Amino acid sequence: MRKIEYILWGVEIGQPDYMEEILYTSDKTIDVNNERVIEIFKDYDKLRLSKVDLSQKPNFINTIN
8 A cells, every 4th residue: 555645844934954854744745835834834844845755665856855
């Protein structure tokens, strides 16, 4: 069975890019343009979503990029 995990990443406003952190994880996709999501994470900039297939062996280089 294929298990997908969605990870929302962000950088707190005023922090450098390397301070990116995981803000939220879910087994359902996250719409970063949703008004509620924007309101919840209003103190964060550069939001991005990554998708990880947990049924595959980890490839940490692809997970980071």
